[in-house]
Amino acid sequence: MEKKVFKRTGGLTDIPMRYCPGCGHGIIHRLVAEVIEELGVQKRTIGIAPVGCSVFADEYFNCDMIQPPHGRGPAVATGMKRIRPDCVVFSYQGDGDLASIGMAETVHAAARAENITIIFVNNAIYGMTGGQMAPTTLIGMKSTTSPFGRDVKRAGYPIRMCEFLAALDAPGYLVRVSVHKPANVMKAKKAVKKAFQVQMEGLGFSMVEIISQCPTDWFLTPLQAVEYVEKQMIPYYPLGEYKTPFKKEEGKKEAKDKIEVEFRTDFN
């Protein structure tokens, strides 16, 4: 007898995605959509689309969506969640959106411990506008505005968002994952699920930073892009949990570079 082992998640609409071959957004959309479906919250989830390649996320996620100005997702999410605490609110953002133009909104939403979830796709480049340098572009990495490679003397250093936000006292969940290998995709899904659960339990701000590949603007083949994630991106952006309200699971290996933060119980 034939057995169905995989089906398209109802968390996504039927609209075909317009992402480039080898891009990580498609995978990440599916993971988020599957989690929303599995948690049974699809009918009360509101998503926020960024400005950037994934601006069309408002067409792809099968739930209520809003498309605010570049970088302002966490502020819009704040307004929504305060008015509809019964809804699950997530903001889907790229590196330019979150770590450059929207840095203030990101840091302050985290500091206020807003009960919202951020899906932060870090591919170290401005994809939609044609491959300009991002706040997360690696040192030496070429882009259309750093054509000879990012020079720290002129363009400064990349920003590690998980580490940055982990410095805040506010409770929450911060984790960095990648989607460059099937095993990592599975881990990324777990992290996304945990982040949504943190929100649903009212435990504060949750952000999943997902290291993603952009073959088009990295001027690599999809296969080379996956290798670039493994050899260049991950060494600079170590994977793992940077802050968690959950107790460490027994017998599990600790994530690399994990920073232990005790869960504050005095926070309402």
Add this chain to the structure above:
Amino acid sequence: MTERILMKGNEALAEGAVRAGCRFFAGYPITPQNEIPEYMSWRLPEVGGTFIQAESEVAAINMIFGASACGARVMTSSSGPGISLKQEGISYIAGAEIPIFYADIMRGGPGLGNIAPAQGDYFQATRGGGHGDYRVIVFAPNSVIEMGNFPRICYELADKYRMPSMILADGLLGQMMEPIVYDFEPIDPKDFPEKDYLLGCTEGRERRVVRSYDLRPGYLEKNTLKLEKKFKSIEENEVRYDDTNMEGADLVMVAFGTASRVCKSAIPLAKEAGMKVGLLRPITLWPFPMKVLRQIADEVEHILVVEMNIGQMVEDVKLAVEGKSQVHFYGRPSGSVPVTEEIFEQVKMILKK
């Protein structure tokens, strides 16, 4: 509600918004509007509402964008420099057709300027303010009574036309105290009209999307033409103004806000000196009272526009009268408030008396 209360303009405005059903406020400190967020910070929790001191004006406008898209009556306020920062969000909100209400308590500009009362944000307010083709409904109160009672009208129009509405007042109106009587009973958010575009639970309905972009060729034009139709209807139906002593006037003054009160005080002086001087006060700055000005221009030779800036509304007056009257201008910009005698001198000069 006939209770008379002595209140500061800013507080009257905040209380008026709460009575009109405002349950979400996000703002950032700036003089001379600080009494508004301060008042909201204790008043909103009393009625089960939410106050957030935002990290910036940019964040504040986007917080109210999200809250309004989820069904709350929302408000933010600032002064010129902060309103400039909010323009990005206001443009998106206008494009997405989400109702919001905000107040600009004007100070002297440009730049950081000063904290004294001025009317230099007229252009910014009446031309939309941000990028793209859009308008904002602009109310210009000239008393604490109007500061307190206009928010309800602003909310109703914002809901009716699904767009931003605002109060444009100078710092003097925000800071001075006057007795106020609220002319409406507090509105319970449960009694708000149904909105079929709000985000939240999709149970029993199709999913909804709130957005201001459309990349499909030709579609954005269609949407903007739809907005234009809406704006035309507002220009037709929502103009408000106040006039004084217009019968047989030789000269009509045109002024809004604080400047209109100074002008009004010059009318008795002119009368004593044997001059017939009237006053037209636009209450809505957009839509602007074009038609009534056109009629005035048919009968009156001289129009004197008085503003606390270097001449902004005067351009709309000239557009309205189409050269039929002589339009004169007197302005005191960047924090100076004209006094009655100055206006009277201008009137005498024009009428050569």
